[in-house]
Amino acid sequence: MTNIEKLKKTFSDSLGIDKATVVPELAYNSIDQWDSIAHMSLIALIEEEFDIMLDTDEIIDMSSFQVACDILGKHNVDIKS
Amino acid sequence: MLTLNLKNKVALITGSSRGIGKTIAIEFAKAGADIILNSSKNIELINKISKEISDKYGVKVLPLVFDVADSKSVDVAYKAIYKEFKQLDILVNNAGVLESSLIGMASNDIVNNNIDINLKGSIYNIRSASRLMLRQKSGSIINLTSIMGVQGSEGQAVYSSAKAGIIGLTKSTSKELASSNIRVNAISPGFIDTEMSKDISKEMYAQRVESIKMSRVGKAEEVAQLATFLASDISSYITGQIIGIDGGMVL
Numbered sequence: 123m124t125n126i127e128k129l130k131k132t133f134s135d136s137l138g139i140d141k142a143t144v145v146p147e148l149a150y151n152s153i154d155q156w157d158s159i160a161h162m163s164l165i166a167l168i169e170e171e172f173d174i175m176l177d178t179d180e181i182i183d184m185s186s187f188q189v190a191c192d193i194l195g196k197h198n199v200d201i202k203s
Numbered sequence: 204m205l206t207l208n209l210k211n212k213v214a215l216i217t218g219s220s221r222g223i224g225k226t227i228a229i230e231f232a233k234a235g236a237d238i239i240l241n242s243s244k245n246i247e248l249i250n251k252i253s254k255e256i257s258d259k260y261g262v263k264v265l266p267l268v269f270d271v272a273d274s275k276s277v278d279v280a281y282k283a284i285y286k287e288f289k290q291l292d293i294l295v296n297n298a299g300v301l302e303s304s305l306i307g308m309a310s311n312d313i314v315n316n317n318i319d320i321n322l323k324g325s326i327y328n329i330r331s332a333s334r335l336m337l338r339q340k341s342g343s344i345i346n347l348t349s350i351m352g353v354q355g356s357e358g359q360a361v362y363s364s365a366k367a368g369i370i371g372l373t374k375s376t377s378k379e380l381a382s383s384n385i386r387v388n389a390i391s392p393g394f395i396d397t398e399m400s401k402d403i404s405k406e407m408y409a410q411r412v413e414s415i416k417m418s419r420v421g422k423a424e425e426v427a428q429l430a431t432f433l434a435s436d437i438s439s440y441i442t443g444q445i446i447g448i449d450g451g452m453v454l
Contacts, residue, residue, distance in 0.1 A: 166337040175285045
């Protein structure tokens with residue numbers, strides 16, 4: 123499984139949404155399932171899946187799936203492969 | 204006799220180079236926990252304590268120098284903790300300063316030091332610790348407030364404000380984190396025999412002792428035993444509580 127697939131699966135499992143709906147434009151607070159409580163659980167799963175620890179600012183800034191991809195890139199996760 | 208067991212748990216105690224913090228670290232190590240020691244500057248001292256604890260109790264000890272009031276340093280410290288242990292089960296927010304002043308003479312430095320170290324430091328540490336604890340869906344956070352935060356005290360308005368803030372922090376975070384099986388409680392000591400409590404005048408010291416119904420100052424070990432209870436699974440249904448340990452002191 124590529125990293126982007128892993129990240130999509132993490133979003134889908136954590137938020138309880140269909141994998142097909144995890145698109146770059148998927149935004150925080152745009153669906154009922156991605157509220158602030160769900161956001162913290164999502165962060166915990168992303169950190170665990172990719173064995174990283176995000177900065178507080180990155181957690182606050184993670185406003186969409188695309189931004190999540192960009193942030194993982196900064197943590198040396200090759201999100202394109 | 205009740206045996207408190209902290210085996211397989213990892214505990215961070217902030218401000219653990221002396222006083223109550225150091226004593227809590229020793230009690231936790233006795234109960235089998237791996238320990239992260241912290242000091243804002245004294246690397247030699249925490250390295251020495253670290254060696255003493257690991258030699259005596261056979262637990263893993265990681266000494267970390269970081270300033271709890273500096274959010275960036277706190278972030279870096281938790282990355283180091285994650286790298287070393289991959290888990291954090293117990294946080295004791297103990298690091299603190301007591302700078303006294305009448306309200307009319309409270310300098311900005313006194314206000315900032317009291318609030319930054321006592322209150323902001325606790326917030327920053329809970330923010331980072333709760334994220335590690337969320338992953339494992341368990342944890343115990345213990346905040347050190349003070350009888351002054353509960354009752355108020357003349358000449359300590361700023362310190363009392365910071366310690367009262369810790370009570371709000373404890374109650375709010377306990378509600379927010381309970382569903383993830385993370386407990387948050389506060390210990391509210393009265394007058395405890397530490398180096399910090401000796402910073403006051405002899406008259407004030409005597410006056411304080413007179414205000415204690417049990418007619419003696421508390422011992423750091425007594426506070427540490429309460430912390431061990433709150434850290435252990437024996438207290439698994441206790442959260443959001445402010446527990447006084449003051450021998451019946453009245454301010």
